[in-house]
Amino acid sequence: MVGVSLRFDISNTTAAGGRRAELNLPHGAVQTPVFMPVGTAATVKAVEQGVIEALGAQIILANTYHLYLRPGHELIARAGGVHRFMSWTRPMLTDSGGFQVFSLAKLRKITEDGVEFRSHLDGSKHFFSPEHSMAVQIALGADIMMAFDECVETPASWERTRDSMALTHRWAERSRAYWVEHRHETPWAREGTGIREQGIEEQSLLPPPSPLFPSLFGIVQGGMYRDLRKESAERLVEMDFPGYAIGGLAVGEPREVTREMIALTLEHLPKDKPRYVMGVGYPDEIEEYARMGVDMMDCVLPTRAGRHGLLFVREDPGDRASAVVRLNIKKQDNSEDQGPIDAGCGCMVCQRYSRAYLRHLFSSGEPLGATLNSVHNLAFYLETMTRVRASLASE
Amino acid sequence: MVGVSLRFDISNTTAAGGRRAELNLPHGAVQTPVFMPVGTAATVKAVEQGVIEALGAQIILANTYHLYLRPGHELIARAGGVHRFMSWTRPMLTDSGGFQVFSLAKLRKITEDGVEFRSHLDGSKHFFSPEHSMAVQIALGADIMMAFDECVETPASWERTRDSMALTHRWAERSRAYWVEHRHETPWAREGTGIREQGIEEQSLLPPPSPLFPSLFGIVQGGMYRDLRKESAERLVEMDFPGYAIGGLAVGEPREVTREMIALTLEHLPKDKPRYVMGVGYPDEIEEYARMGVDMMDCVLPTRAGRHGLLFVREDPGDRASAVVRLNIKKQDNSEDQGPIDAGCGCMVCQRYSRAYLRHLFSSGEPLGATLNSVHNLAFYLETMTRVRASLASE
Numbered sequence: 059m060v061g062v063s064l065r066f067d068i069s070n071t072t073a074a075g076g077r078r079a080e081l082n083l084p085h086g087a088v089q090t091p092v093f094m095p096v097g098t099a100a101t102v103k104a105v106e107q108g109v110i111e112a113l114g115a116q117i118i119l120a121n122t123y124h125l126y127l128r129p130g131h132e133l134i135a136r137a138g139g140v141h142r143f144m145s146w147t148r149p150m151l152t153d154s155g156g157f158q159v160f161s162l163a164k165l166r167k168i169t170e171d172g173v174e175f176r177s178h179l180d181g182s183k184h185f186f187s188p189e190h191s192m193a194v195q196i197a198l199g200a201d202i203m204m205a206f207d208e209c210v211e212t213p214a215s216w217e218r219t220r221d222s223m224a225l226t227h228r229w230a231e232r233s234r235a236y237w238v239e240h241r242h243e244t245p246w247a248r249e250g251t252g253i254r255e256q257g258i259e260e261q262s263l264l265p266p267p268s269p270l271f272p273s274l275f276g277i278v279q280g281g282m283y284r285d286l287r288k289e290s291a292e293r294l295v296e297m298d299f300p301g302y303a304i305g306g307l308a309v310g311e312p313r314e315v316t317r318e319m320i321a322l323t324l325e326h327l328p329k330d331k332p333r334y335v336m337g338v339g340y341p342d343e344i345e346e347y348a349r350m351g352v353d354m355m356d357c358v359l360p361t362r363a364g365r366h367g368l369l370f371v372r373e374d375p376g377d378r379a380s381a382v383v384r385l386n387i388k389k390q391d392n393s394e395d396q397g398p399i400d401a402g403c404g405c406m407v408c409q410r411y412s413r414a415y416l417r418h419l420f421s422s423g424e425p426l427g428a429t430l431n432s433v434h435n436l437a438f439y440l441e442t443m444t445r446v447r448a449s450l451a452s453e
Numbered sequence: 454m455v456g457v458s459l460r461f462d463i464s465n466t467t468a469a470g471g472r473r474a475e476l477n478l479p480h481g482a483v484q485t486p487v488f489m490p491v492g493t494a495a496t497v498k499a500v501e502q503g504v505i506e507a508l509g510a511q512i513i514l515a516n517t518y519h520l521y522l523r524p525g526h527e528l529i530a531r532a533g534g535v536h537r538f539m540s541w542t543r544p545m546l547t548d549s550g551g552f553q554v555f556s557l558a559k560l561r562k563i564t565e566d567g568v569e570f571r572s573h574l575d576g577s578k579h580f581f582s583p584e585h586s587m588a589v590q591i592a593l594g595a596d597i598m599m600a601f602d603e604c605v606e607t608p609a610s611w612e613r614t615r616d617s618m619a620l621t622h623r624w625a626e627r628s629r630a631y632w633v634e635h636r637h638e639t640p641w642a643r644e645g646t647g648i649r650e651q652g653i654e655e656q657s658l659l660p661p662p663s664p665l666f667p668s669l670f671g672i673v674q675g676g677m678y679r680d681l682r683k684e685s686a687e688r689l690v691e692m693d694f695p696g697y698a699i700g701g702l703a704v705g706e707p708r709e710v711t712r713e714m715i716a717l718t719l720e721h722l723p724k725d726k727p728r729y730v731m732g733v734g735y736p737d738e739i740e741e742y743a744r745m746g747v748d749m750m751d752c753v754l755p756t757r758a759g760r761h762g763l764l765f766v767r768e769d770p771g772d773r774a775s776a777v778v779r780l781n782i783k784k785q786d787n788s789e790d791q792g793p794i795d796a797g798c799g800c801m802v803c804q805r806y807s808r809a810y811l812r813h814l815f816s817s818g819e820p821l822g823a824t825l826n827s828v829h830n831l832a833f834y835l836e837t838m839t840r841v842r843a844s845l846a847s848e
Binding site for chain 2: 099100101103104105106107108128129133136137138143144145393394396406410411412414415417418419421422424425426428429430
């Protein structure tokens with residue numbers, strides 16, 4: 059049954075374990091390793107879908123917690139799923155909502171069954187169980203869904219981390235059982251939805267439903283403990299998921315620890331399935347992890363940093379593999395700089411706009427500033443992965 | 454001398470006085486009647502320049518008061534002028550700063566010489582005279598500059614309006630004298646600016662400097678008084694400007710009064726020169742005034758209304774000349790509407806996104822909502838003028 063959810067074809071593996079592959083999903087093929095821009099509320103903040111396509115983004119992420127609260131997963135299902143709702147034709151991944159329930163929501167009460175919480179928007183009371191998270195993700199219609207997991211606070215003791223991991227494993231079993239039962243129920247897989255009856259699909263940019271089911275990925279937890287990470291990976295592999303994520307990293311621990319946890323977890327995950335590190339990282343980190351054998355990553359950093367006026371550039375613009383430098387566009391010394399953000403970058407922002415103009419937009423609070431900064435940072439991340447893929451293919 | 458500032462070629466005039474013409478300016482030709490999107494701070498709020506180009510905008514407006522305060526006209530001159538600063542290759546018009554000094558700035562003190570005011574941004578003290586307004590506009594490098602005028606409060610007595618108008622006329626003389634002396638000093642007309650020395654112009658999207666000088670338009674004032682409007686128009690025509698604007702309208706008076714003031718002022722303006730009504734209006738108004746013989750208009754309404762979730766649509770989407778209706782995207786009944794804003798609109802927003810999605814973006818405070826709403830409204834205004842031009846050409 060698992061085989062019909064995705065196809066993962068590895069064309070080359072390097073000595074260091076990095077893999078060049080193609081990941082086939084219901085809404086299309088993704089060349090990996092891949093960076094996934096984050097579109098929290100069914101929009102990559104401040105960037106229009108046509109621009110994201112033109113940047114070459116192959117797959118984006120949407121947040122289950124946010125979309126469940128607003129506009130609601132049932133409304134999105136009636137609209138045909140997130141793809142059709144936001145007019146995004148390429149693959150899309152949803153997280154489980156777990157991370158946001160544990161980081162954004164208020165007054166959480168965790169039981170074996172699930173988590174009761176209050177919305178950060180209006181204080182209303184909600185309950186997420188593994189089954190409910192899966193039902194919401196199926197309604198949203200993601201190509202890849204994530205098992206519902208507990209995210210332990212950090213730092214946490216070994217005992218606390220072990221207990222949380224064990225709960226995550228039980229929830230992974232329940233997520234998987236629900237997914238097996240309901241994965242054919244995504245809005246785009248169904249015949250005769252309200253949308254189709256209204257004849258809207260003729261106008262739609264979306265391709266016809268795919269013969270592939272959506273995938274479910276299990277999430278390895280275990281905090282910063284080597285033995286727990288190993289145990290978590292082994293336990294999830296026993297359950298047999300189409301792909302595996304490594305969660306609970308980049309939560310404040312030193313970067314060496316992040317790398318160590320990724321390296322040892324990868325050893326215990328199957329080599330023929332996609333491996334996804336959630337919520338990382340800086341451009342040099344995503345390059346490093348991709349070369350270690352991570353196939354997928356997502357991070358809000360390019361867009362969030364862009365909105366705060368922080369831009370990623372290469373130290374030597376002519377050498378795209380040189381060190382990553384952060385440029386603070388607010389700084390006075392950009393005010394008369396007629397050059398682009400990064401003279402070696404081919405993005406539409408660097409082709410057209412000067413640092414002086416971008417500083418003016420940012421200083422004036424003009425919305426175009428956040429947009430252009432986000433576009434450049436996304437281009438920088440995507441360019442980095444394009445270069446890494448080329449390198450992994452030839453090594 | 455005046456003839457070298459612009460060429461205005463009228464190809465047809467209707468019985469009602471509407472004109473189909475081509476206005477040639479240093480940065481290119483403009484088909485009139487034309488609507489000019491407002492780019493206050495050298496950006497049409499929330500919309501990227503490439504999108505504005507794709508929408509077919511032929512000329513945009515920038516605000517002298519705002520750019521003078523931030524980032525400063527001297528900085529912009531060193532960057533090569535507003536065109537190069539914001540990477541906008543088509544014509545651009547600047548207002549005189551007068552309207553903003555009288556509506557936004559604090560603690561104004563008006564003398565024969567000019568206006569002392571405090572910045573609305575930081576309270577700093579500044580002084581604008583006709584000569585200084587012209588110097589700033591020349592530094593910004595507009596294709597069309599406006600004479601510095603006093604904008605009288607509304608309503609104002611006949612005596613108060615007459616005195617203000619007389620001051621505006623003296624300031625128009627001084628503006629014109631300064632322009633005649635300095636109009637060759639725009640950044641793009643000068644040889645050997647710092648920019649050129651740095652070799653930046655090779656990378657630039659901007660065309661080479663034009664043989665045309667920038668134009669100066671006089672502004673007819675006179676409030677809501679027929680005799681004063683006539684006197685103001687006649688007095689300015691004696692001064693001989695390349696074009697004429699009608700100012701001080703759409704400031705709260707009934708729409709019938711606006712129309713009456715425009716109609717009678719047009720009678721007293723030369724038929725062979727461009728005529729510009731400042732700061733109007735709703736889509737049906739710009740159509741009406743264009744058919745009366747107004748060649749140019751600008752208004753913040755399409756972008757400002759867009760940011761507030763108000764969208765312009767045709768009552769009968771299939772009939773592009775049917776009544777204009779305002780759609781409030783916030784309303785609950787849009788939440789599940791999978792249709793576009795306006796089924797007869799060809800803009801990229803109506804081609805791709807649903808009302809349901811746009812309502813979600815707006816309700817969630819997502820920046821893409823303001824962008825897409827602004828793009829549709831601009832497209833609506835520009836489409837209106839395209840249709841009016843076709844009609845004026847064939848009547």
